[in-house]
Amino acid sequence: MPTSIRASQSPRKQPSQARSTITVDAVIEATLQVLQREGYARLTTTRVAERAGVSIGSVYQYFPNRAALIAEVVRRHLMAVALAVDTAAAAHAGDALPRLIEAIVRAFLDAKCASVAITRSIQPALADIGIETVVRSVTQRGAAHLSALLATRRELRGEDTALIAEILVAALAGPVNERALDDPARLTDPAFGDHLVTLALGYIASVTGRTAARG
Amino acid sequence: MPTSIRASQSPRKQPSQARSTITVDAVIEATLQVLQREGYARLTTTRVAERAGVSIGSVYQYFPNRAALIAEVVRRHLMAVALAVDTAAAAHAGDALPRLIEAIVRAFLDAKCASVAITRSIQPALADIGIETVVRSVTQRGAAHLSALLATRRELRGEDTALIAEILVAALAGPVNERALDDPARLTDPAFGDHLVTLALGYIASVTGRTAARG
Amino acid sequence: MPTSIRASQSPRKQPSQARSTITVDAVIEATLQVLQREGYARLTTTRVAERAGVSIGSVYQYFPNRAALIAEVVRRHLMAVALAVDTAAAAHAGDALPRLIEAIVRAFLDAKCASVAITRSIQPALADIGIETVVRSVTQRGAAHLSALLATRRELRGEDTALIAEILVAALAGPVNERALDDPARLTDPAFGDHLVTLALGYIASVTGRTAARG
Amino acid sequence: MPTSIRASQSPRKQPSQARSTITVDAVIEATLQVLQREGYARLTTTRVAERAGVSIGSVYQYFPNRAALIAEVVRRHLMAVALAVDTAAAAHAGDALPRLIEAIVRAFLDAKCASVAITRSIQPALADIGIETVVRSVTQRGAAHLSALLATRRELRGEDTALIAEILVAALAGPVNERALDDPARLTDPAFGDHLVTLALGYIASVTGRTAARG
DNA sequence: CATGAATGAGGTTTCATTCAT
DNA sequence: TATGAATGAAACCTCATTCAT
Numbered sequence: 045m046p047t048s049i050r051a052s053q054s055p056r057k058q059p060s061q062a063r064s065t066i067t068v069d070a071v072i073e074a075t076l077q078v079l080q081r082e083g084y085a086r087l088t089t090t091r092v093a094e095r096a097g098v099s100i101g102s103v104y105q106y107f108p109n110r111a112a113l114i115a116e117v118v119r120r121h122l123m124a125v126a127l128a129v130d131t132a133a134a135a136h137a138g139d140a141l142p143r144l145i146e147a148i149v150r151a152f153l154d155a156k157c158a159s160v161a162i163t164r165s166i167q168p169a170l171a172d173i174g175i176e177t178v179v180r181s182v183t184q185r186g187a188a189h190l191s192a193l194l195a196t197r198r199e200l201r202g203e204d205t206a207l208i209a210e211i212l213v214a215a216l217a218g219p220v221n222e223r224a225l226d227d228p229a230r231l232t233d234p235a236f237g238d239h240l241v242t243l244a245l246g247y248i249a250s251v252t253g254r255t256a257a258r259g
Numbered sequence: 260m261p262t263s264i265r266a267s268q269s270p271r272k273q274p275s276q277a278r279s280t281i282t283v284d285a286v287i288e289a290t291l292q293v294l295q296r297e298g299y300a301r302l303t304t305t306r307v308a309e310r311a312g313v314s315i316g317s318v319y320q321y322f323p324n325r326a327a328l329i330a331e332v333v334r335r336h337l338m339a340v341a342l343a344v345d346t347a348a349a350a351h352a353g354d355a356l357p358r359l360i361e362a363i364v365r366a367f368l369d370a371k372c373a374s375v376a377i378t379r380s381i382q383p384a385l386a387d388i389g390i391e392t393v394v395r396s397v398t399q400r401g402a403a404h405l406s407a408l409l410a411t412r413r414e415l416r417g418e419d420t421a422l423i424a425e426i427l428v429a430a431l432a433g434p435v436n437e438r439a440l441d442d443p444a445r446l447t448d449p450a451f452g453d454h455l456v457t458l459a460l461g462y463i464a465s466v467t468g469r470t471a472a473r474g
Numbered sequence: 475m476p477t478s479i480r481a482s483q484s485p486r487k488q489p490s491q492a493r494s495t496i497t498v499d500a501v502i503e504a505t506l507q508v509l510q511r512e513g514y515a516r517l518t519t520t521r522v523a524e525r526a527g528v529s530i531g532s533v534y535q536y537f538p539n540r541a542a543l544i545a546e547v548v549r550r551h552l553m554a555v556a557l558a559v560d561t562a563a564a565a566h567a568g569d570a571l572p573r574l575i576e577a578i579v580r581a582f583l584d585a586k587c588a589s590v591a592i593t594r595s596i597q598p599a600l601a602d603i604g605i606e607t608v609v610r611s612v613t614q615r616g617a618a619h620l621s622a623l624l625a626t627r628r629e630l631r632g633e634d635t636a637l638i639a640e641i642l643v644a645a646l647a648g649p650v651n652e653r654a655l656d657d658p659a660r661l662t663d664p665a666f667g668d669h670l671v672t673l674a675l676g677y678i679a680s681v682t683g684r685t686a687a688r689g
Numbered sequence: 690m691p692t693s694i695r696a697s698q699s700p701r702k703q704p705s706q707a708r709s710t711i712t713v714d715a716v717i718e719a720t721l722q723v724l725q726r727e728g729y730a731r732l733t734t735t736r737v738a739e740r741a742g743v744s745i746g747s748v749y750q751y752f753p754n755r756a757a758l759i760a761e762v763v764r765r766h767l768m769a770v771a772l773a774v775d776t777a778a779a780a781h782a783g784d785a786l787p788r789l790i791e792a793i794v795r796a797f798l799d800a801k802c803a804s805v806a807i808t809r810s811i812q813p814a815l816a817d818i819g820i821e822t823v824v825r826s827v828t829q830r831g832a833a834h835l836s837a838l839l840a841t842r843r844e845l846r847g848e849d850t851a852l853i854a855e856i857l858v859a860a861l862a863g864p865v866n867e868r869a870l871d872d873p874a875r876l877t878d879p880a881f882g883d884h885l886v887t888l889a890l891g892y893i894a895s896v897t898g899r900t901a902a903r904g
Numbered sequence: 905c906a907t908g909a910a911t912g913a914g915g916t917t918t919c920a921t922t923c924a925t
Numbered sequence: 926t927a928t929g930a931a932t933g934a935a936a937c938c939t940c941a942t943t944c945a946t
Binding site: 167168169170171176180183204207208210211214215216217218219221222225226235236239240242243245246247248249250251 | 299382383384385386387391395398419422423425426429430431432433434436437440441450451454455457458460461462463464465466
């Protein structure tokens with residue numbers, strides 16, 4: 045049965061009181077649990093409310109509809125990954141470009157490994173049109189961050205860092221997500237991580253080399 | 260309402276009479292049309308039958324369930340892309356490695372450009388668990404082809420071409436799909452294509468270089 | 475189109491609020507009405523909901539599926555008959571065995587007469603496998619009761635009262651159901667009732683006699 | 690899904706040619722097989738045709754509809770049981786009444802034992818209104834036979850043998866069917882058979898005795 | 905006569921969301 | 926605010942039957 049998630053995805057109200065925050069968190073936590081234990085196909089608002097220990101009415105007190113709830117869950121997950129990458133990037137801001145790149149790649153891979161279960165269970169939800177917005181916004185925010193970082197590097201002066209960052213992010217996410225969905229165990233294969241680093245460094249090197257050649 | 264596509268995905272009956280083939284084709288064509296005009300969320304078996312101009316019973320005569328129908332449509336689309344890439348690869352089998360790689364990248368991008376509409380409309384369906392199998396099988400078949408091709412190259416002797424091919428395919432699909440879904444128009448940007456080629460060549464060069472360095 | 479009633483036959487939810495009880499009763503009453511006015515072949519969940527004046531959703535709030543609903547209706551009917559027989563048996567517990575037997579036979583016949591309409595309309599449902607469980611449990615409970623009653627009688631000391639009760643119940647139900655289904659009017663023929671009593675008493679007398687003869 | 694079998698139940702055409710008879714028999718045999726291996730719920734005309742190795746069209750060549758097919762299967766089964774009883778009755782036509790009765794009871798029980806599987810699988814079909822007619826006709830034919838037989842006996846002169854036969858048949862069928870459906874194994878328990886004989890003889894004795902007493 | 909593709913009414917069930925209590 | 930009973934649109938799928946080939 046085709047889903048159709050198209051509705052305002054913003055929370056209905058800002059949970060101001062402590063009690064509210066608790067409820068919201070409980071609902072989100074319950075959503076994740078249902079997602080991982082029963083799968084997206086069985087993720088119904090009723091089931092979420094049940095596992096959260098609140099009434100269905102309360103769920104709708106804080107989320108205008110099912111889509112908003114799912115979007116929020118997805119958003120939190122993506123943000124966590126983005127945060128991990130940002131942290132690594134900040135820690136290696138002073139390093140040479142290759143070291144920085146490698147740090148970022150490894151941080152991304154590690155963060156994904158740590159949350160494979162969520163990635164896997166969330167996957168079907170991503171496709172439900174309307175959530176893509178959330179994904180896109182986080183992804184683009186991440187690419188923008190990276191772009192800004194690359195733009196400060198002399199080696200990449202004159203390059204379209206926005207494009208480079210966009211491709212880098214998507215090119216890394218591709219293989220990582222593929223393995224995460226196909227067989228999570230293969231995500232921790234050292235050779236896989238090494239090749240991802242090689243991929244990223246090779247790309248940067250090529251761009252850099254081309255720049256040099258041109259100049 | 261959560262989707263749940265989990266069922267035998269193989270066709271129910273081999274159309275023997277001419278009439279049957281017509282029906283099957285009409286149904287698949289109708290599915291694509293509904294997908295593109297109304298979206299996955301409105302892709303119901305009833306609507307498909309209607310647009311195909313056949314009875315709902317006829318749909319179920321050839322597809323055991325909705326999932327099988329969608330899987331077949333997805334499979335055909337993926338196969339078309341794979342075929343385009345294979346053709347290009349065959350045409351440049353004798354070229355130097357970089358030329359071959361570039362040809363493949365461009366062929367993949369072109370094929371995707373030619374079917375953006377389908378890619379976009381099909382996307383939500385992909386996530387519906389159970390279809391992943393189809394995607395995976397075609398993707399892996401593609402990666403296997405590429406791997407075999409790379410394995411014949413002296414430059415990559417001793418390398419894990421299976422891993423390289425897997426990463427290459429996913430790393431290219433990542434950015435391409437991202438743009439296809441985000442804004443199809445940006446897919447034809449020449450700079451984008453150039454960078455994809457750079458990405459692929461840089462990766463191969465890095466791997467090759469590493470090999471050389473090691474040796 | 476073959477029916478197939480095979481599913482959890484227990485109610486889904488205990489109606490806690492007063493409103494709920496009303497709904498449940500309305501649904502069960504509606505089921506009986508549809509059964510009697512339109513027949514089992516037209517007993518659809520939709521029709522039941524309509525006649526009950528509730529939404530189809532409410533039906534499924536209290537019965538996990540069509541089978542459970544029907545099972546409950548059948549159960550209530552059988553229990554009513556069983557209760558009538560039990561009451562009669564209790565009232566004649568002190569009587570001589572023949573009087574007790576006669577009282578039971580007449581009570582059973584009367585109860586059946588009073589609910590011929592239900593018996594007739596329910597019949598097709600009984601065959602729907604899966605409900606048999608309900609029938610069996612009530613029937614066996616009735617036979618067990620009777621067996622216990624017979625076991626206290628000196629005349630039947632040493633006899634297999636469980637077997638006797640089982641046969642007695644089924645032997646009476648046979649002709650009664652046959653007439654109920656064939657032509658309800660013939661159920662009230664005095665000669666019929668008399669012969670049923672004769673059948674039961676003759677059986678008991680034979681068993682008793684055999685016992686005596688053996689002893 | 691409620692069934693609704695209400696249609697002309699007579700075969701569409703008399704199979705005159707040998708080929709026809711073969712087809713008809715194959716279809717009926719296939720129906721029995723599907724009934725026993727897959728259950729009444731999965732007894733579809735398509736499946737029957739498949740197992741019979743003929744096209745669905747051919748099935749409809751000889752049976753106007755599904756109901757007629759099932760009715761014929763049921764009829765043949767009931768006739769087989771009736772025939773067995775008739776044969777036994779004929780063989781003991783000259784015996785004393787009790788011996789005759791016992792022979793009939795045992796023959797009935799034996800015949801049922803030999804076809805428990807059919808009895809069990811056919812049961813749901815019986816309820817499908819419209820087949821009752823078939824059952825009734827065979828049952829009444831059997832009761833009529835028995836009635837005629839009893840009417841020749843001096844002991845029962847003046848008695849309503851039609852009533853007696855009707856009750857006897859139904860009173861025996863009750864327990865037998867009950868055990869057949871509940872647990873076929875218990876059908877062959879010797880004590881069960883003995884009690885059935887006792888039941889029948891006790892009934893006749895009571896009636897006879899009453900007659901004597903009255904006279 | 906045989907075949908089997910096509911038909912389509914109609915059945916069961918789910919679940920997001922509302923709103924009276 | 927919290928509750929949870931009620932709602933009902935809408936989806937999937939089956940299968941008896943017909944009829945052109």
